[in-house]
Every structure is written in C-alpha cells, then in structure tokens.
Amino acid sequence: MNKLTSRIDKERLFLGLAAPVLAVVxxxxxxxxxxxxxxxxxxxxxxxxLTYGFASDSQVYILNKATTYYLAGVSVAIGFRxxxxxxxxxxxxxxxxFFAAVxxxxxxxxxxxxxxxxxxxxxxxxxxxxxxxGILKVTRGVSEVISxxxxxxxxxxxxxxxxxxxxxxxxxxxxxxxATKPLPSGSHFFSIDTGPAGDLWGFIFIAAAVGIAxxxxxxxxxxxxxxxxxxxxxxxxxxxxxxxxxxxxxxxxISGAVAGLIGMPTLLNDSYxxxxxxxxxxxxxxxxxxxxxxxxxxxxxxxxxxxxxxxRTTNHLxxxxxxxxxxxVIQGVIVLCVVIAYEVVRRYGxxxxxxxxxxxxxxxxxxxxxxxxxx
Amino acid sequence: xRRVAKLSAACIATAALAVTATACGSTSSDNTxxxxxxxxxxxxxxxxxxxxxxxxxxxxxxxxxxxxxxxEKEFSGSIKELTAKTSDTEADREQRLSDLAQAGYNxxxxxxxxxxxxxTKISAKFPKTNFGxxxxxxxxxxxxxxxxxxxxxxxLAGVAAALKTKKDHVGFIGGVDNPLIKKFEAGYVQGxxxxxxxxxxxxxxxxxxxxxxxxSSPDKGxxxxxxxxxNGTDVIYTAAGSSGNGAIEAVHGAKGAWAIGVDSxxxxxxxxxxxxxxxxxxMVKNVDVGVYDFIKSVHDGKPLAGNNVYSxxxxxxxxxxxxxxxxxxxxxxxxxKKKIVDGSIKxxxxx
Numbered sequence: 121m122n123k124l125t126s127r128i129d130k131e132r133l134f135l136g137l138a139a140p141v142l143a144v145v146x147x148x149x150x151x152x153x154x155x156x157x158x159x160x161x162x163x164x165x166x167x168x169x170l171t172y173g174f175a176s177d178s179q180v181y182i183l184n185k186a187t188t189y190y191l192a193g194v195s196v197a198i199g200f201r202x203x204x205x206x207x208x209x210x211x212x213x214x215x216x217x218f219f220a221a222v223x224x225x226x227x228x229x230x231x232x233x234x235x236x237x238x239x240x241x242x243x244x245x246x247x248x249x250x251x252x253x254g255i256l257k258v259t260r261g262v263s264e265v266i267s268x269x270x271x272x273x274x275x276x277x278x279x280x281x282x283x284x285x286x287x288x289x290x291x292x293x294x295x296x297x298x299a300t301k302p303l304p305s306g307s308h309f310f311s312i313d314t315g316p317a318g319d320l321w322g323f324i325f326i327a328a329a330v331g332i333a334x335x336x337x338x339x340x341x342x343x344x345x346x347x348x349x350x351x352x353x354x355x356x357x358x359x360x361x362x363x364x365x366x367x368x369x370x371x372x373x374i375s376g377a378v379a380g381l382i383g384m385p386t387l388l389n390d391s392y393x394x395x396x397x398x399x400x401x402x403x404x405x406x407x408x409x410x411x412x413x414x415x416x417x418x419x420x421x422x423x424x425x426x427x428x429x430x431x432r433t434t435n436h437l438x439x440x441x442x443x444x445x446x447x448x449v450i451q452g453v454i455v456l457c458v459v460i461a462y463e464v465v466r467r468y469g470x471x472x473x474x475x476x477x478x479x480x481x482x483x484x485x486x487x488x489x490x491x492x493x494x495x
Numbered sequence: 496x497r498r499v500a501k502l503s504a505a506c507i508a509t510a511a512l513a514v515t516a517t518a519c520g521s522t523s524s525d526n527t528x529x530x531x532x533x534x535x536x537x538x539x540x541x542x543x544x545x546x547x548x549x550x551x552x553x554x555x556x557x558x559x560x561x562x563x564x565x566x567e568k569e570f571s572g573s574i575k576e577l578t579a580k581t582s583d584t585e586a587d588r589e590q591r592l593s594d595l596a597q598a599g600y601n602x603x604x605x606x607x608x609x610x611x612x613x614x615t616k617i618s619a620k621f622p623k624t625n626f627g628x629x630x631x632x633x634x635x636x637x638x639x640x641x642x643x644x645x646x647x648x649x650x651l652a653g654v655a656a657a658l659k660t661k662k663d664h665v666g667f668i669g670g671v672d673n674p675l676i677k678k679f680e681a682g683y684v685q686g687x688x689x690x691x692x693x694x695x696x697x698x699x700x701x702x703x704x705x706x707x708x709x710x711s712s713p714d715k716g717x718x719x720x721x722x723x724x725x726n727g728t729d730v731i732y733t734a735a736g737s738s739g740n741g742a743i744e745a746v747h748g749a750k751g752a753w754a755i756g757v758d759s760x761x762x763x764x765x766x767x768x769x770x771x772x773x774x775x776x777x778m779v780k781n782v783d784v785g786v787y788d789f790i791k792s793v794h795d796g797k798p799l800a801g802n803n804v805y806s807x808x809x810x811x812x813x814x815x816x817x818x819x820x821x822x823x824x825x826x827x828x829x830x831x832k833k834k835i836v837d838g839s840i841k842x843x844x845x846x
Binding site: 214291298436 | 577578580583584585587590591594598608611612631673702704705706
C-alpha cells in the first residue's frame with residue numbers, strides 16, 4: 121500500500137514539474153530563435169545571463185525583486201484557487217503602499233511599533249479596496265474582472281489627487297519629484313549587509329512567512345478546504361454546507377490584504393517614501409508568476425526567482441548590445457508556454473490515468489480472486 | 496513522502512542560494528573584465544541612461560541623444576545607451592548606472608529626474624567617474640546637475656500667445672501634472688496675463704500622478720486640443736512629449752488657430768511637416784546643449800560639476816523662429832526676454 125502511494129505521488133510530482141520545465145525550455149528555444157533573427161548569436165547571450173545572473177550582487181538583486189514578486193504571486197494565487205481573477209492586485213498594492221507611506225511618514229512612535237502599524241495599514245487598505253470588488257460580486261453579481269480593472273484606474277486617480285504638494289505629499293529638493301514624507305530611519309525594516317553585493321532586504325522573511333501561511337491555511341485547515349472546494353465546484357460546495365458568497369468575499373479580502381504587502385519591501389527596505397515613480401504594474405507580474413507557479417507556494421517562489429533572474433540578466437543583455445525587448449519576449453513566451461504546457465500535461469495525465477484504470481480493470485477481470493488485494 | 500520531497504527541495508534551493516550569496520560568490524564587477532565591453536580605447540566613452548521612452552521619442556530623450564551624438568562625432572568617442580522601463584525600481588536604475596560605471600564609461604549622463612536617488616548613490620561608489628543628471632539636482636563633487644528654466648521660455652510662449660490670439664482665449668495642455676510640467680504652465684500663464692490680462696487661459700493635464708501615459712498618448716492630446724478649440728481657444732501650448740503631436744494635428748484642423756510646440760523646434764520635425772503651417776513657434780529646451788557641454792568638459796579634462804542652470808540668458812531655453820510666424824512680434828518678445836534676463840520680471844515656477 122505504502123509503495124503504491126509513493127509511486128503515484130512521484131508520477132504526480134513529475135507531471136507537476138513537467139509543465140513549467142517544458143514551458144521554460146520552449147521559451148528558451150523561442151528566445152534563441154528571436155535572437156538569431158536579430159542577427160546575433162544566442163550562445164554568448166545565454167552564457168552572459170548565467171555568469172552575470174549568478175554573481176553575488178545579482179543574487180541579492182534577484183532575491184530582493186523576488187520578495188516583491190512572491191507576495192504578488194501569492195496574492196493572485198489566493199484568488200485563483202477560488203476561481204477568482206483578481207486583476208485588481210495592481211491598484212490594491214499601490215493604494216496600500218501610498219497610505220502606508222503617508223502613515224509611516226506621520227508616525228513618530230518607535231520603529232518596533234511603527235513597522236507593524238504600517239504593515240497593518242497596508243493590509244487593511246488592500247483588503248478594503250479588494251472588498252469593494254468582492255461585495256459587488258456577491259451582492260450584485262458584478263464580474264470581479266471588470267470591477268477590479270476599474271478599481272485599478274480609480275486607485276490611480278486617488279493617488280494622483282492626494283500625491284500633491286500641500287495635500288498628502290511634499291516637493292523634494294530639485295523641485296521635480298513629489299513624494300510623501302520620508303519614513304524616519306527608525307521605521308526602516310532591517311536588512312542584511314552582504315558586503316560588496318549589497319543589502320538583502322529583511323522583508324524576504326515576511327514573504328517566506330506569508331508563503332508558509334498560504335500553504336498552511338489552504339492545505340491544512342477547514343477554511344482552506346472550503347475555499348478550494350468552492351473553486352472546484354460552487355454547487356458541490358453549497359451542497360456540503362459552505363456559504364459560497366461568504367467564501368468569495370472572504371477570499372477577495374484576503375487576496376487584497378496580501379496585495380497590500382506587495383509594496384512594503386520597496387517602501388520599508390528601499391525607497392522609504394511613496395513618490396510618483398514608485399514601481400507600477402507588479403500586480404500584473406503577479407498574475408504571470410502565479411500561473412507559472414501553479415498556485416503552489418514553492419512554485420510561486422521559483423517563478424518569482426525566475427522573473428527576478430530574467431530582469432536582472434536582460435538588463436545586462438541590453439548593456440551587451442542585445443535588444444532590451446528580449447525580456448518582454450522571454451516573459452511573454454514563458455506565460456504562453458505555461459498555459460499550453462499545463463493543458464498538454466493535463467491531457468497526458470488524464471490519458472495515463474485512464475490507461476491505468478483500464479489496465480487495472482483488465483487485471484481484475486483476468487484474476488478475480490486477487491481483487492481485494494488490488495483495491 | 497510528497498511533503499518531505501517538497502520540503503527538501505526548498506531547503507536545497509535556499510541553501511544553494513544562500514551559500515553562493517555569502518560565502519563563495521563574486522560580484523559581477525569581479526567577473527567583468529574591462530576589455531569585454533569593446534568600444535573602448537581612444538576617445539570619450541559616453542554612457543547614457545534614458546528615461547522611459549528612450550531614443551526615438553521625438554522629444555526629451557531625443558534631445559539628449561542629439562547632444563551625445565554631436566559629442567561622439569566631434570571627439571571620436573563611443574556611446575552606450577540604456578533605457579528605463581515603467582516597472583523600474585531604484586535597484587534597476589542603480590544597476591544601469593553602475594553597469595556603465597564598471598565598464599569604464601565616463602561621463603555617464605542620466606536623463607530624467609527619476610534618476611536622482613540612483614545618481615546620488617552610484618556617484619558616491621564611483622568617485623572617479625563623472626555623472627550628469629538632467630532635470631534634477633544632486634549635490635556631489637562628481638555630479639553635474641543640468642537644469643533648465645522652463646518657466647522663462649514658457650513665459651515668452653505666453654507672451655506670443657497673448658499677442659497672437661484673436662478671441663482672447665488661449666490654452667495650455669500638460670502631459671502629467673508633476674512639478675516639472677507645472678513650471679511650464681506657471682510661466683505660460685504669467686506670460687499671457689502680463690501681456691494682456693483680459694486673455695483667458697484654459698489649462699488641462701492629460702494624466703495624473705503615477706499614470707505617465709499623458710507623455711505618450713497623441714490621441715489624448717488630440718482630444719484635449721479639440722475640446723479646447725471647441726471651447727473657443729485659438730492658441731494652444733502643449734508640453735506633453737509625444738502627446739503634443741496629436742494636439743498639433745487637432746489645431747491644424749481648425750482655421751486660424753495656432754499651436755506652440757515644446758522641447759524641440761517642432762516646425763522642423765519631419766514627422767510633423769504636414770502641420771507646420773500651424774506651428775507658431777516652439778519653446779525649445781536645449782537638453783542637447785547641456786549634455787554636449789558636459790561631455791565636452793569631461794573630454795577637455797575640466798569636468799563640470801554643481802548645478803548648471805540653463806537659463807534664458809544662457810540660451811538654455813528659447814523660442815524657435817522657424818516659419819517666421821512670430822517675426823512681427825519679435826520686438827515685444829525681445830523686450831520681455833530682456834526684462835527676464837535683467838531680473839525685472841521674476842517668473843513663477845508654480846502656478
């Protein structure tokens with residue numbers, strides 16, 4: 121019995137890994153062809169990506185970037201597990217980072233108190249913003265895709281309105297950048313000095329904790345079970361006594377709360393203020409990473425690291441004379457390949473399963489006396 | 496079983512990363528040999544880090560590129576260009592500058608105010624490299640801050656608009672409502688009202704805050720200009736990057752209306768040739784002059800540093816005369832210019 125389960129799990133693991141590996145390999149092939157088409161040799165390009173990407177300062181950069189992307193991926197994945205397409209992560213994290221930055225700049229309490237307050241403010245803002253879409257969905261049946269896209273634009277407008285000198289922001293030296301009041305140095309999150317390689321953001325531990333919490337809550341609790349059930353079949357969930365509406369609203373809120381954390385590594389470890397050049401679009405990156413990681417906490421981490429690696433190394437490819445658009449090509453191809461590869465692998469897995477069941481049934485028919493053992 | 500496998504995979508991955516990150520890792524600068532980047536040898540090696548849009552935006556970045564191209568030709572140097580993305584964080588901007596510095600590029604010009612914090616940090620790391628930053632101020636010994644008095648040039652544009660309007664109604668279209676573009680608005684509005692207090696000025700911004708699409712949306716520029724024309728304006732000044740192309744197109748469709756261009760002398764831009772009969776003048780911001788001066792100073796061994804303000808007096812900003820549409824009012828413009836230069840007119844930088 122024990123032997124049997126381990127064999128099946130291995131196969132599952134293999135199938136699970138096959139899709140992303142297939143996708144990345146396919147993406148590499150396509151990228152190589154694109155580089156060839158631009159009249160350059162892909163060999164040195166990949167070689168440069170490897171040597172540059174594994175230098176120690178690049179690793180620090182990649183881990184820092186991946187911290188942000190991981191949170192984005194988890195935030196989107198929470199929705200995905202529920203069949204909710206939270207496109208609004210982008211607006212949620214920007215609005216959350218903005219209000220958290222305003223609060224952080226205004227606080228005069230010591231850091232050990234200020235940092236948790238800033239985090240709570242960010243999560244609450246993200247959760248509230250996502251809740252609007254969740255409530256619209258359960259009370260009025262508004263598709264969360266539409267409402268979250270619109271809420272993104274509204275978030276942009278709100279930030280634009282409040283990020284003005286004299287409102288919640290101030291003009292910086294040189295008179296060209298508007299930013300919120302900088303966080304006092306006591307409210308900076310700790311970072312690990314790795315010498316010449318730069319500072320590794322301490323927020324990576326928070327991201328890891330979020331990943332563990334995600335795994336635990338979804339995989340090991342009643343709530344997570346209900347959530348996944350609703351994602352797989354609403355009617356079945358309702359029949360087993362789960363309130364679908366409540367689950368939709370709750371998961372949207374949790375997704376938003378995690379989205380609120382996305383801007384925090386940048387705010388607490390890097391910029392210490394929210395200015396008009398605060399990074400945008402990470403919510404959409406999160407969608408790609410959640411897809412790539414199959415909503416699995418470790419898969420998302422690998423996806424986030426891959427994304428950071430690609431950005432770091434393609435930045436340098438541009439320096440080596442390759443076209444900077446290569447990054448977009450690789451990322452786009454990976455996402456496309458992932459979607460295709462998952463479908464291919466799923467069908468293959470289904471076929472294998474059918475064959476196996478067929479073979480087992482045939483074996484049963486052939487040797488009816490051994491029936492009990494097989495079952 | 497499954498959980499154990501997953502867990503161990505995660506541990507191995509983390510451990511591998513941690514080990515390479517701390518113990519046996521070498522930084523990318525150790526790996527880079529200075530010869531690998533080619534180019535080098537004689538002449539000045541110019542590193543350019545553009546803002547979003549990069550070379551080819553017909554506006555701000557292109558102007559910087561012109562200055563660098565001129566220097567490259569004159570001093571038989573080489574140029575390495577890197578361009579920003581909208582998803583950039585500080586780390587990306589720093590990487591761009593430090594990559595250039597590590598490869599021995601000197602001077603390095605950062606085009607756009609978003610680079611200010613990155614220049615502050617990287618210029619301290621490479622004290623022997625000369626950095627230039629356009630549109631912002633960084634206080635460091637090896638940094639040349641190239642700024643412009645956009646409000647002074649815009650004041651003159653306002654004077655021209657007030658003198659040319661027949662309906663006593665003019666417009667201003669800004670790309671994004673950031674402090675930089677507000678300098679354009681402030682100068683323009685003041686110029687109009689100082690010339691003729693009766694003239695009404697409509698002001699509109701195409702996008703706000705973090706949304707920088709207003710600098711690259713000709714359709715938005717066209718709609719905004721059309722709206723202003725319908726509302727009765729007959730001179731429109733647009734400071735909005737490539738969105739201005741749309742505004743100029745809309746103005747061209749209205750009889751007797753004038754457009755005022757920005758950054759480059761837009762009368763002479765080939766892509767706008769069919770509308771040039773409607774381009775009254777352009778408020779030229781000579782980023783190319785600033786960039787060229789800086790590269791030349793490094794080439795001559797006397798690198799510029801500190802804040803170099805390219806004012807109206809120094810020819811850093813000016814009104815283009817191509818087309819000859821403002822020849823008749825030139826004396827009045829010259830008088831206004833003289834007053835700004837001698838200080839009897841103080842132009843505001845905020846509206």
